[in-house]
Amino acid sequence: MKNITTVLEYHDRTKHRPSRYAASLGYMDWATQPDPYRRYLDALLIPLKHSEITPPYHLLFEKDSLPSAPLCIESLSQLLRYSLGLAAIKSHGGSEWALRCNASSGNLQPTECYIITPAMAGLSEYSTLSHYAPREHALELLHTYETPLSQDGFTIALSSIIWREAWKYGERCYRYCQLDAGHAYGAIKMACAMLGWQCKIESIDTKEIAHAFGLDQFERFHPAERESSDLLIRIENISPLPSLPTLSYRANLLSSSHHDWPILPLIDEATQGVYPSPKPLSRPRTIPEPTKNTSEVILKRRSAQMMDGSSITLEQFRTLLDSSQFCAEASDVHFILFVHRVEALEKGLYTFIRNGDDLETLKKAMDQNFIWEDCNNGLYCLQKGDYRGAAQMISCNQEIAKDGAFSFGMLCNFSTSLEKHGAIGYKNLYHQCGMIGQILYLEATSLGLSATGIGCFLDDEFHALLGLRDQHFQSLYHFTIGRAIVDTRISTLQPYTH
Ligand SMILES: Cc1cc2nc3c(=O)[nH]c(=O)nc-3n(C[C@H](O)[C@H](O)[C@H](O)COP(=O)(O)O)c2cc1C
Structure with a gap:
């Protein structure tokens, strides 16, 4: 119990707030x-x-x-x-x-x-x-x-x-x-x-x-x-x-x-202790279309520092979401998405439920005015509208969150994990988010797009936007995907040539 209290205190104390950062x-x-x-x-x-x-x-x-x-x-x-x-x-x-x-x-x-x-x-x-x-x-x-x-x-x-x-x-x-x-x-x-x-x-x-x-x-x-x-x-x-x-x-x-x-x-x-056994996701990822060679994808993956504000196709969007299912061991993580520019998809706030077990609890926990329009395969529209300003504000004012085609928070089943696994559940949830992040970076690169992990975000501003009032679900990592503007002043050299 003492360790859980330490986790809860640490988590709360290290939240970025508009009035003061951690x-x-x-x-x-x-x-x-x-x-x-x-x-x-x-x-x-x-x-x-x-x-x-x-x-x-x-x-x-x-x-x-x-x-x-x-x-x-x-x-x-x-x-x-x-x-x-x-x-x-x-x-x-x-x-x-x-x-x-x-x-x-x-x-x-x-x-x-x-x-x-x-x-x-x-x-x-x-x-x-x-x-x-x-x-x-x-x-x-x-x-x-x-x-x-x-x-x-x-x-x-x-x-x-x-x-x-x-x-x-x-x-x-x-x-x-x-x-x-x-x-x-x-x-x-x-x-x-x-x-x-x-x-x-x-x-x-x-x-x-x-x-x-x-x-x-x-x-x-x-x-x-x-x-x-x-x-x-x-x-x-x-x-x-x-x-x-x-x-x-x-x-x-x-x-x-x-x-x-x-x-x-x-x-x-x-947060030391016995590492939790993963509870694997039941829905695996589908096989993507051929794109590039693996070495090219892995070596070319780079974080975008600026995004150009262009759109991506619905198919690219779906492929990106689906690729996260490859992390079958990351079953406690759902996405809350600010969709800015995805062709054939209305702008708005969406959720991608990666593990159907949490659907009903999430519906009860979030804002009761959300429309929960079913867009198939785990994707739901919560509210239509322009969320570019909100995305930027929540991401510590970083423009990449509004200039990407979409950005999102990884919302985790926080209290259930801590109850089930003890304090080490905290470590494990971050590992789940990180592994999803790495796969999404690679998937974006394979599609000719770019991504950036966003560790700097205003935790409770995001929760408040969703109508979440307690610690049951917490967002632990944010992310944006779109098309990068490459800074041509920086040159790139091959490693290991010396
Ligand atoms: C956990 C995590 C949090 C990050 N947070 C931010 C962020 O808030 N803003 C940002 O511009 N980049 C962020 N990044 C991107 C890193 O700065 C980037 O990965 C690093 O500079 C290495 O560059 P590379 O990804 O191109 O290899 C984050 C990356 C990770 C893995």
Whole structure:
């Protein structure tokens, strides 16, 4: 109960309100900007090879259409390259920065990735624990196990360096770390589909994850830069986690000094526990029309910073909504959509119910004047009209929310999740929203459109617009999709050419 209270207090306290945003420094402290690359000093670095050969994107969604790739260093390399690897180097005014396949709030990249693999030619004759180094596209070898592990698959742990996000976003950053972990999982899920592999999140205590991957060996990390375990991902593998001795490799220092946000360790501690088993969605996504190759979709995915205000077709709109069903493990999330410019669809406020179980509860909870006009396949019109101003206002006044063809909030069954799973349900809901976000970014790119995740929104202004009066449903992530205006002053370079 104490942990639930901590979650409710944290959630309320970190809401952005028109009169005051959640607490943060309020300026960019460039002197303490964290290094976006974790490295383990003295660990052996094993470079991974690049391969550009990937299947057509639409085949990722057609069951059994892609052969299952052998488990070897080349396929592991592809998995990491097209999920968490660098996608582009941007350059402007003498500075350069890297963007990755996985979207990240403020591009601060809090998510780290650790992998347990069986013996593998090119990596080690033993089973290993390693850390993925995206800048080098390489594995840092942290441990070799004496006992051989099953050759069936890999196990991946994702963790968050909360300080990386706290540096810019202060107290609200815990939400962003979890959304980013969800994006990273979504990226891994897509890269697995490309290799014909199944991946799933395991229901396991997050403290067990920390123990098996050495994240609770606190002496190896600066106290302000420790990692919090988020998720355990099984790729074609269910064997028990091997035990780990104390490792000698110390984590690099990311910042010379740190700002303290006492609420962050409290919410982090409160949301540890046994990760919920997903309750999968019953309606799968339909197979999309052929568009592009997977590598092109993944590497070209970029967040739009401006949208051009043009329309999209109804078919594109439907395809985008439908693609979210690929995240079958994200069954607690519905969309509330501000439709601005979709051909053959009247402007207005809509909802896309991704899991029919919540339909009646939502009808009761929301404004009783909503018309609930059934537009088929889970889409309902709530009210007709021009919502561009409301969309912009709710998205912290960001114009992309009104200039996209549509923007939306991800409304989650909040109190039921917390009741069912305890405080870790909070973490899980953000992961669900993040994974949907990553898939929608990719789907938009495959259709020649662009998207942007919106972490900055006025929580209760949005709830009030829907007539929601309590915490039963809460919106945890916002999003916009349309056509980007590309900033031609910024040049794009290929990563990994050096
Ligand atoms: C959880 C999350 C929240 C975000 N919030 C915003 C936002 O409020 N406004 C915005 O312009 N971009 C937002 N972004 C986009 C990021 O800034 C973008 O992903 C990052 O700069 C990396 O660029 P890329 O997506 O092109 O790789 C968000 C992204 C994520 C994943």
